Amino acid sequence: MNAASILFHDLIVRLKRYVRNPANIVWVIVVPLVIVNIVGFILPNDDGIVAVYVQDKDGGLYSQILVSVLVNEYSATVIDGSLDTQTEIDEIDAKYPGQAKVFIIIPDDFFQYYKKYTTGEEFQAQLTSNNLSFIMDMMKTIDEDYNDGNVHITIRTNTDSSNLGQRALKALNNNLIKQVSPGLTVTLILLIVSSTLVVVIRDERQQRMNDVLRNSRYNKGIQAVSLIIWALLPSAIILVMTFIAMRFILDVSFDSRVIVALFLASTFTVAYGLLVSEIIRNGQAVFAANTSIMLAMLLLCGGIFPKDLLAQRIVDASVYVPVSYIIDIFGCTMGYAGNYDHSVLMASVFIIGMFAVWYVIVKLHERSM
Amino acid sequence: MDDTAVIISNLGKRYRRSEKFAFRDINLRIPERTVLSLLGGNGSGKSSLLEVISGIRNPTSGSVTVFGRDPRSIRGRIGYLPQNFSLYNELTVRENIRYFLTMYGKEADIDRIIEEYGVGEFSEKKYASLSGGMKRRTEIACILSVDPELVVMDEPTAGLDIDSCKELWELIAKLKASGKTVIIASHDMHDAVSHSDMALYLREGVQTEFREDAP
Numbered sequence: 001m002n003a004a005s006i007l008f009h010d011l012i013v014r015l016k017r018y019v020r021n022p023a024n025i026v027w028v029i030v031v032p033l034v035i036v037n038i039v040g041f042i043l044p045n046d047d048g049i050v051a052v053y054v055q056d057k058d059g060g061l062y063s064q065i066l067v068s069v070l071v072n073e074y075s076a077t078v079i080d081g082s083l084d085t086q087t088e089i090d091e092i093d094a095k096y097p098g099q100a101k102v103f104i105i106i107p108d109d110f111f112q113y114y115k116k117y118t119t120g121e122e123f124q125a126q127l128t129s130n131n132l133s134f135i136m137d138m139m140k141t142i143d144e145d146y147n148d149g150n151v152h153i154t155i156r157t158n159t160d161s162s163n164l165g166q167r168a169l170k171a172l173n174n175n176l177i178k179q180v181s182p183g184l185t186v187t188l189i190l191l192i193v194s195s196t197l198v199v200v201i202r203d204e205r206q207q208r209m210n211d212v213l214r215n216s217r218y219n220k221g222i223q224a225v226s227l228i229i230w231a232l233l234p235s236a237i238i239l240v241m242t243f244i245a246m247r248f249i250l251d252v253s254f255d256s257r258v259i260v261a262l263f264l265a266s267t268f269t270v271a272y273g274l275l276v277s278e279i280i281r282n283g284q285a286v287f288a289a290n291t292s293i294m295l296a297m298l299l300l301c302g303g304i305f306p307k308d309l310l311a312q313r314i315v316d317a318s319v320y321v322p323v324s325y326i327i328d329i330f331g332c333t334m335g336y337a338g339n340y341d342h343s344v345l346m347a348s349v350f351i352i353g354m355f356a357v358w359y360v361i362v363k364l365h366e367r368s369m
Numbered sequence: 370m371d372d373t374a375v376i377i378s379n380l381g382k383r384y385r386r387s388e389k390f391a392f393r394d395i396n397l398r399i400p401e402r403t404v405l406s407l408l409g410g411n412g413s414g415k416s417s418l419l420e421v422i423s424g425i426r427n428p429t430s431g432s433v434t435v436f437g438r439d440p441r442s443i444r445g446r447i448g449y450l451p452q453n454f455s456l457y458n459e460l461t462v463r464e465n466i467r468y469f470l471t472m473y474g475k476e477a478d479i480d481r482i483i484e485e486y487g488v489g490e491f492s493e494k495k496y497a498s499l500s501g502g503m504k505r506r507t508e509i510a511c512i513l514s515v516d517p518e519l520v521v522m523d524e525p526t527a528g529l530d531i532d533s534c535k536e537l538w539e540l541i542a543k544l545k546a547s548g549k550t551v552i553i554a555s556h557d558m559h560d561a562v563s564h565s566d567m568a569l570y571l572r573e574g575v576q577t578e579f580r581e582d583a584p
Contacts, residue, residue, distance in 0.1 A: 001474040009471045017459040020495075209457070212449055212512070218472040 003222055010218065010226045018233075028237045032192060036245040052076035053092060053103045058110035062123060066106060076104070189242050190269070190303075190323065191294055193235045197273030198290045200231055224362070231270045239265055254333050257340065261333040264347050268326050271354035278361045297323040322350035374519055374550035375399040375422060379431035382417050391417035392574035393430070399552070399567065401518075404545050406561035407554040409571035415554040416452055416523050418571070422552065423449040423521045435519055445473050448517030452524045452554075454508055458497035462488050462507045465496055466514050473515040486510035487536070502533040509540070520544060520551045526560070538564045 018024050054076045056067045070076035079092070089103055213223075239262050247254065273290075280289045298304050300314055301324035310318075318324045325347035332340040381393035392414030399405050407415045420426040422433055424440030424447060433440060440447060456465045463479060470477055483492045488510050491503055499507065505525065513520065526534045534557075541564060544551055555561040562568050562580075570578040 001471070006472060006474065009468075013457070013460065013464075013468050016464070017457055020459040209455075212451060212454060213469075213472050216445060216469075216473040216515070 001217070003217075006218055007222050007226055007229075010222070011229060014226070014230050024234075027196060028234045029241050032189070032238045032241040033245050035192065036189075036242050037249055053079050054106065055079040055104070056106045057108040058106050059108075060111045063106045063110045070104065189239065190265070190298070190326070191291070193238050193265070193269045194272060194276075194290055194294050195287065196234050196238060197231055197269050198277055198286055200234055201227070201273050201277040202286050220362075224359075228270060228274070231273060232266050235266045235269045235273075236262065257329075258333045260344065261329045264329055264344065264351065265326050267351050268322065268347065268354075271351050271358065272322075274358045275354050275361075278358055278365070294323070297321050298327075300324075301327055303327045322347070322354070325350065372401045373398055374401045374403065374436060375552070376434045377422070377431070378433075380418070380421065380428050380433055381430035382414070382421055382426065383429045390414075390429070390574050392571060392576075395431070395569075395576050397569060397576075397579070399550060401550050402545055402548055403567060404541060404551045404553065404565045405567040405569065406565040407552060407569050407571065408556075408558055408561060409554075410556075412573070413571040414574035415571055417574075419449070419521050419523050419552065419554055420451075423447050425449065445475070445515060446518045448512040448515065448520045450508060450512045450520075450522040450525060452527065456496045456504070456508060456511060459495065461495055462492045462499070462510075465507060466511055469511045469514050475515050477514060477516070479514075482510060482514045486513060486540070501528045502530060505529060505533070505537075509537070513544070518549060520549055522551070522553045524554055524556065526555060526557055534560065 052070055054067055054070050056063050056078070067076070067078060071078060081088070092103070243254070243258060243262065272294075276290050276293065277286050280286045301318040301321045302310060302315070303323065325343040328343035329340065329347060332343065375397065376399075377395050377397040380395040382391045383389065383393075384391060395418065407418065409415050417426070421428050422435065422440060424435075424443075435443060435447060457468070460468065463483065466479055466482055470479070483489045486506065486509060488503070488507050491499060491507075496504065496507060505528070509522075509525065512522075526537055529537065538560060541551055541553070545566075553561060553565070566581070568578075568580045569576060
């Protein structure tokens with residue numbers, strides 16, 4: 001029996017053990033879903049964060065319904081003056097600096113246009129269910145359809161807030177300070193994932209099975225590979241569940257690079273989990289250390305407070321904090337600004353570095369046994 | 370060496386960050402097909418000595434050879450049962466035995482093993498649901514399923530009732546009869562000495578007495 005075959009069998013046994021323990025399933029599937037949804041649904045009601053301005057140039061039945069929904073459900077402000085030109089929008093925008101805004105201009109022939117994209121029943125249904133995302137998408141399509149160089153609908157925010165999910169995320173991320181930072185969502189995700197990983201790895205280390213099997217063909221190399229592959233699974237499941245909740249329940253749109261973000265975030269947490277649990281071996285201490293180290297990294301890298309509010313020294317230091325690049329990648333994937341390519345490179349360097357440090361520590365530890 | 374299973378020369382072990390030796394200056398020769406009892410109080414160094422003999426830990430001083438070789442280099446020939454050992458709770462007894470066989474790259478008739486080591490009654494039960502005695506029997510079955518030539522057991526009778534202890538000593542006698550060498554650490558001096566060919570007494574890591582043909 002070769003090493004690959006032993007590795008395969010070991011992974012099958014791990015999988016069996018995992019699925020037979022319902023607590024594991026709850027932890028990796030239910031917890032992320034619940035947390036993301038709780039924060040996603042509660043915080044969007046904080047309408048002060050993304051201000052909605054609407055000008056109704058149509059005045060017809062459907063445009064009035066739309067305006068009333070925007071006013072009642074999203075605290076939209078109805079603009080009486082003209083918003084016909086970019087300059088006029090800029091003037092309004094300038095009155096409220098630093099606040100994300102959405103300007104919606106309902107064109108005077110809205111009735112003609114909206115019929116092209118939806119039926120009256122569907123329109124009513126979407127409005128009744130408060131689907132702002134649907135409304136925004138339709139308005140944007142109408143705007144593109146005009147193609148006459150005039151502004152019919154414009155969304156002016158620091159970032160794209162064209163749908164409710166994005167808006168929810170921004171609200172979530174801005175609940176501490178009314179500025180855009182990719183922090184709290186990713187903070188929660190990384191804390192959940194890294195805590196799970198540390199628990200998985202700690203459990204592994206507490207087993208004396210590895211001692212017993214040391215004289216078998218299940219050598220240290222196979223053990224290490226098996227552990228890395230195995231540790232990737234719960235972190236990947238949690239991240240996938242989180243993204244599923246965002247995409248299909250909160251209606252957040254991602255670009256295709258989300259796969260890269262998932263892969264890098266998973267490998268980052270595995271490398272990080274291995275490193276932390278190798279340095280600190282006591283069960284509870286490892287859990288506490290994880291929370292402290294991860295929170296410190298998130299604070300330093302602008303994950304919780306926006307970088308532009310941090311002292312320059314901290315911003316400079318964040319270059320050396322590995323989690324900075326993971327957060328940047330998440331931010332880019334979810335529509336925030338950032339240097340994606342640079343982040344991927346730096347995240348990869350840090351992840352490989354963490355694995356290398358882990359390997360060196362393991363080797364040193366083995367020699368001292 | 371001809372019929373020598375284990376040779377220990379001036380063996381010592383001191384852990385990192387510890388001023389004291391766990392054990393030191395141990396000298397011993399254990400012939401094949403012998404049962405050796407390792408006796409001593411808590412903290413006397415029994416478990417550490419067993420771990421070094423099994424190749425789990427490196428010695429700080431001296432040397433140990435098992436069947437003429439470094440114990441770390443003879444995969445599959447040493448079966449080691451730690452004191453606080455636990456199999457996988459979520460797997461059944463049968464699955465745990467199969468896992469051991471796979472990890473050692475060995476093929477064997479699992480039904481025969483189950484029958485031979487008396488775990489047939491509960492072979493389809495999950496390890497977590499077993500009583501203490503059943504668990505210990507299952508662990509021993511797993512260790513012995515891979516047919517090791519040297520069996521090292523750290524306090525195998527701990528937590529067992531009288532009947533289970535008796536069964537265990539009978540099993541050890543069978544192992545010896547089948548040509549295996551057995552080293553057992555135990556608190557139970559009377560039983561251990563009466564069932565052993567040799568006995569080594571440790572006190573605070575120092576060899577205080579060694580008796581051959583102990584009974």
